[in-house]
Structures are given as structure tokens and as C-alpha cells.
Amino acid sequence: MTAHLPSQAGAPAAGPERAGSPPPAVIAFDRVSKRYRGGRLALDDVTLGLPDGGSLGLVGESGSGKTTCVRLALGLDRPTSGRLTFNGAAYPAGRGGLRPLRRQIGFVLQDPYDSLDPRMTIRDVVAEPLRIHRLPGGRGRAADRVVAGQLAAVGLPGADLRSYPSRYSGGGRQRIAIARALIGSPSVLICDEPTSSLDVSVQSQIVNLLLDARRERHLSMLFVTHDLDLIGRVVDTVAVMYGGRVVETGPAELIRRSPRHPYTRALHDAVPADHPRGRRLASRGAGPLETAGAGGDAGAVPPASQDEAAGYAAEPGGAGQAGAAAHESCIFASRCPRAQDRCRDERPPMIEEDALRSYACFFPLPDGAHG
Amino acid sequence: MRIAGAGNAPALEISGLNVRYGPVHAVFDACLTVGAGQVVALIGETGSGKSSLALAAAKLLPNSAAVTGQVSIAGREVSGLDAGEFRRIRAGLLGCIAQDAMASLNPVVPVGRQVGEVFAVHAGMGRRQAAEAAVAALAQVEIHNPAAVARLYAHQLSGGMRQRVMIAMAMALSPPLIVADEPTTALDVSTQAEILRLIGELRARVRCGLLWITHDMGVVAELADWAAVMYAGRIVEVGPVERVFDAPAHPYTLGLLQTRRDLRSGPVGAPLFQIPGSPPGPGEDPGGCPFRPRCPRATEVCAEVDPGLEPVGADGGLASGEHRAACHHPAAAPAGPADAPAAAP
Numbered sequence: 001m002t003a004h005l006p007s008q009a010g011a012p013a014a015g016p017e018r019a020g021s022p023p024p025a026v027i028a029f030d031r032v033s034k035r036y037r038g039g040r041l042a043l044d045d046v047t048l049g050l051p052d053g054g055s056l057g058l059v060g061e062s063g064s065g066k067t068t069c070v071r072l073a074l075g076l077d078r079p080t081s082g083r084l085t086f087n088g089a090a091y092p093a094g095r096g097g098l099r100p101l102r103r104q105i106g107f108v109l110q111d112p113y114d115s116l117d118p119r120m121t122i123r124d125v126v127a128e129p130l131r132i133h134r135l136p137g138g139r140g141r142a143a144d145r146v147v148a149g150q151l152a153a154v155g156l157p158g159a160d161l162r163s164y165p166s167r168y169s170g171g172g173r174q175r176i177a178i179a180r181a182l183i184g185s186p187s188v189l190i191c192d193e194p195t196s197s198l199d200v201s202v203q204s205q206i207v208n209l210l211l212d213a214r215r216e217r218h219l220s221m222l223f224v225t226h227d228l229d230l231i232g233r234v235v236d237t238v239a240v241m242y243g244g245r246v247v248e249t250g251p252a253e254l255i256r257r258s259p260r261h262p263y264t265r266a267l268h269d270a271v272p273a274d275h276p277r278g279r280r281l282a283s284r285g286a287g288p289l290e291t292a293g294a295g296g297d298a299g300a301v302p303p304a305s306q307d308e309a310a311g312y313a314a315e316p317g318g319a320g321q322a323g324a325a326a327h328e329s330c331i332f333a334s335r336c337p338r339a340q341d342r343c344r345d346e347r348p349p350m351i352e353e354d355a356l357r358s359y360a361c362f363f364p365l366p367d368g369a370h371g
Numbered sequence: 372m373r374i375a376g377a378g379n380a381p382a383l384e385i386s387g388l389n390v391r392y393g394p395v396h397a398v399f400d401a402c403l404t405v406g407a408g409q410v411v412a413l414i415g416e417t418g419s420g421k422s423s424l425a426l427a428a429a430k431l432l433p434n435s436a437a438v439t440g441q442v443s444i445a446g447r448e449v450s451g452l453d454a455g456e457f458r459r460i461r462a463g464l465l466g467c468i469a470q471d472a473m474a475s476l477n478p479v480v481p482v483g484r485q486v487g488e489v490f491a492v493h494a495g496m497g498r499r500q501a502a503e504a505a506v507a508a509l510a511q512v513e514i515h516n517p518a519a520v521a522r523l524y525a526h527q528l529s530g531g532m533r534q535r536v537m538i539a540m541a542m543a544l545s546p547p548l549i550v551a552d553e554p555t556t557a558l559d560v561s562t563q564a565e566i567l568r569l570i571g572e573l574r575a576r577v578r579c580g581l582l583w584i585t586h587d588m589g590v591v592a593e594l595a596d597w598a599a600v601m602y603a604g605r606i607v608e609v610g611p612v613e614r615v616f617d618a619p620a621h622p623y624t625l626g627l628l629q630t631r632r633d634l635r636s637g638p639v640g641a642p643l644f645q646i647p648g649s650p651p652g653p654g655e656d657p658g659g660c661p662f663r664p665r666c667p668r669a670t671e672v673c674a675e676v677d678p679g680l681e682p683v684g685a686d687g688g689l690a691s692g693e694h695r696a697a698c699h700h701p702a703a704a705p706a707g708p709a710d711a712p713a714a715a716p
Contacts, residue, residue, distance in 0.1 A: 169649065234640070
């Protein structure tokens, strides 16, 4: 159903099956679903691929399933159904089996205050992957030299190796986390909201550091964020997630300039204005989803607030949360200004517009990219 | 519940405010006015002193903080009052909206009763009357089916709904001033949009001054009448919001605007615009202008003299002194990208 990437159920590996297919994926989700205990469907039939040497961004709000994707890609969780592969092979079970695979993956997580052990010196924090994977430079003098070099590469030259993470600001800690992620020379870098707890002026510095590292080391990068502007700047391909499903994928530039799925459009419209003269949210009238159908839709439009209020008794987080009893409908239908009966009765398949771009919508927005 | 005689006095008037935590000087000589019914955005990054300033205005700082200077709310001088005196009049003077509504609401009391408490304690209402007023207050913040929501607990509500409850509590007694500390920062972008829209609508109905702390220039653009930018404990620029966006005088303000503009419209894969360096840490004082080490316009005088907040460009229908900046080399005309701090190498 969601076959915008080559998917062959039961085949040993998802290989290209037609000319002009994207390069083979390092990490491939093939119709992957994940249900956590308690029945919450966190991922619902997701097909995605991180191309070798390329970059893939996942963007969505809380409950969209993007962090579940990260947990699966890191091997922290296993899919409930579907096939998840790393370089064409299924993720092995068990810690021992995962070790060689994890050596290939560096990761940077959201909260640098949480992800660095406060009782370890920054030397031990940064060298830890070398010790775990029994790589040279993990211990002793060699570690001092390797770690110092790595810290210099992330903009912390001359850092005291015996100091603790608490000495550093949020940006400094994130630099330390990046040094740790890169020290084992991984081929894949996974970043989960790496800058969302940082100040604006620090965010740019950290993102630029990640972009440089990616370019210099030819890393494949999976970048997860809730920030549509940011994702549009750092990756080649963007997947927009909502309620555990991928609703639209395409080149970052097209997702930014000309979204086809109404949810992508609504996300764009929820971003505050650039200038006080262009304000659109705090001025009276249209809510973000009301303006979503700027392609000339009329008709009653449920503002997000009403939907949110109507769902007050549901799970916290209401809208956008995975696991709604909406399997056989469009997950966005209840908030969508373009929704019609069909959207509530039938799940829209992923429609492949071309080799690069797909969306799961029966009534997509007109393609304005060429206008 | 307005305090008698408040009339058209500014919602908040701060002058010569200093906040010190031991040796750390967090706020330097701040002067700021929030006009009656106006929204002032207080912009700054971690450690800029924006929260210290706002908490000092609300007299919510712990005793360990040394606060000097004058604070008046709706024409009433409150800086001299002791904690007990202020507590008795606070609810009629100001409301607060915190960033983390989950931490601010009592988890074991239904939210309606918490809103009702404001009316019971500060407006002397009976139980039933307060409960009715609470439901009305929840309806005011566009909560549908407010009577049912009133019976729920904080954990049963979404983040956006919790923040609406906080807004309802803050506005319950129609205070002349509301202090909001990054109330949308922890919310999803679509929920933030709804809260901003709600505030926009409430402004048209309820006349209260709003001091809105944020680090997001987009939120400033959506909401503010005035913008005040803080850096290293100082207010470095203040002015009408359109003016500040059109002609940022301080290089730090310009850098913040440039950062967002570049993030929104720069090419895919290109390095992001960045302000080089980092702000001074707590208690660190580089001497002279605190932005100097990061500033492309810095000269000798910047190393020697900490610039005060001075009027810039009193033209374009602006009264003299409305737009002020603390910079020895303020941009005179609407500034272009060429004048911005250098991008990353």
C-alpha cells in the first residue's frame, strides 16, 4: 500500500526494481508498524529509506511516531510487524548481535543534560564508544590524544579532559555529545531533535557543525525534528509524519515550497510570521488549519482548537497522537479542511507522484511548485 | 477587581531595576514600561536575565535574590511592599502564566476547582458562585464544554488545554498586568498557533498589559506591540515592534532577526547564519559592552564604556526616545544583510 520505496514482502532485501530508483538504503523501513504494550500503535505501516550517503529528515509533532522511528533505527526496539533492515540485512536480535551494527551508528539526542553521564569526565564520555567496541584509543594515553583531537574538531579545543559535563552550557554539552557520536567513525549519524533545547544563536552553530561533519565524513544522516524550517535546511529528503504514519515525502525544497498534503500545509501555516506586518495567527480570524486550504476551498473548517477541545477526554495530546481508532480512514481527516466522506471511510494509499515525491491523500493540494 | 485609581497608568513601570544572586549580577539597571493594554515581548536567550527581570516585576524571586529599583503595577508602587502586603493585593494586580503548566497546576485537584479558588480567595465568592465563575473563565479561553473540562485533572488534558487553563487563571480577576514566561515554548507548533490566536482574540476583549517572555522572533512578530531585547542582563534595545523589525539598531537584535530569516528562507544544505561566539557566562564580565566579543561593529570605545540605552533615529513619526538601543554604533537606517554579524566561515 505504501510502496513508494521498492518493497517486496518476503524478499531477502529491498532492492531496486526499476530503473532510476534511489540508491540502496542504509536503513530501510518496509511497512513497519510498532505497537507498544498497552495497545498504542506508535508506527502504522511506515515505509522509509535512508539512502546511502544521503540524508533523510523526519518532521512531525509530538505523538507523530518520529522518535519511535529513531528507537527502531538504533535497535532499541523491534518492529511489531514489517521489515527493518540495515544495509539490506535484518536487525539482529539481542545486544551482542546488535553491537557490530551499532558501531556503524553515531547518535545525538535532544537533551544534552540527560544524555551525558554527569559522573563521567568528558574524556570518558567521549571515549566510551571506543571502549565498548574495543577500538584503538579507548583507554590510557591514547584516549587522551584521540579525545582531545575529537573535541577540537567539534569546536572545543583545549578542553580539560578531566572536567565534567556540568561545566558546560547546553551548546557545549551538545558539542561533547557530537564528539562522542563521531569518535568511532560511524557511517550513519542519527540526530533526534539535537537543537530543540538550545538557544537560537547556539542552534545554528550546532547545526553547522553537524552539516560539516556529514560532508567531511560522507555520513548518511537521519535527522528528526518538529521544526519544519530547520528540516528544510539540513536534509535532502523530508518525510512528514502524523499519527504514526508518513503522510508526505519529498525533496526538502518541494516540501517547503509546495506541500501537497494538507497536514504539511497546516504545519507551514502554524509557523509564526516573519514580520509584525505579516502576522496571521494572533490577528483575529483564521486559525492555521482554516487557512490550510488556500487553494480555494470553501466550507466549514474545523479549527485545531475545536478539535483539541473536543478531544479533551481522550488521551493527553489528543490530536496528532498515534493509535486513534482510525485504521481504515485518513489519520488527518478529523482536522483536515479538505476532508470528504471518502477520507473517513478509506485509508489513502501512498501515491507516488514521481520517483521522489509521494503523499497519502485523496485530495492533495494543487502542485504550486512551478508557479 | 481593578485597584482603585489605576486608571490609565501603565500596566507595568520598571526603573533602575537590579537583580543580584550573590556575586552574580543578573539584571543591570533595567527600565521598562508596559503600557495599559499593550503587549511587550521581552526577548533573550538563556542567562540574558529576562526571567529574572520578569520575576522581579512579579515579586516572585526568592529572598536569596537582592532586588533594587522601582516597580509599579497599574500606578501602584509595589517594590516597597513586604511579601505579606503584596500577597494580599497580588491577584488583583497581576496574573502569571508559566512555561510548564503541568508543573504549575495541582495534579490532585480538578482544574475547575483551581480556577475557582482564585475567585473564592481573592474575590470572596462562595463555593457555588466560584465554581460557576470558573466555568465561565474556562469558556472565555475557548474551551469547549467547559463544565466537563472543569472536572478533569491536569494530566487528563493536552498541553494546549493545560495552557488555556493557566491563561484562564491568570486572567480570572482581569488584572491590569499578566506576566507570561515562554508559555508556548514547550508546545507543538500547531498548538502554539492556537494559543497565539487565542491571545490575539482575548486582547480584543480583555484590556490587560502583557509582558511576554520569549526567545522566538516569530512569536514576537505575531504578538507584540513593543519589543525589548535583553543580552547579558541588560536591555540592549527597545522600541515599537515594527520599528525594531524594520530597523534593528543593536547588532545583537539584527543577528537574531537574521538568524530566523536565514533559517526560513536560506538554501537547502547551505550553512545556517550564525552569530559567532557565545554570551558571557553567569558572573563573567568582559568589560565595556558585553556584546563586544561577538560584534562586527566593535571599536575601542566598546571595550572601555558599557553603552547605556540611548534614543536612536527619532524619525518616521516616532516620538523621540521611543526606540532606544545600548550601542556605541547603532545602525541608523534600516539595515541590510551586509551590516549583519559575519556568517560562519
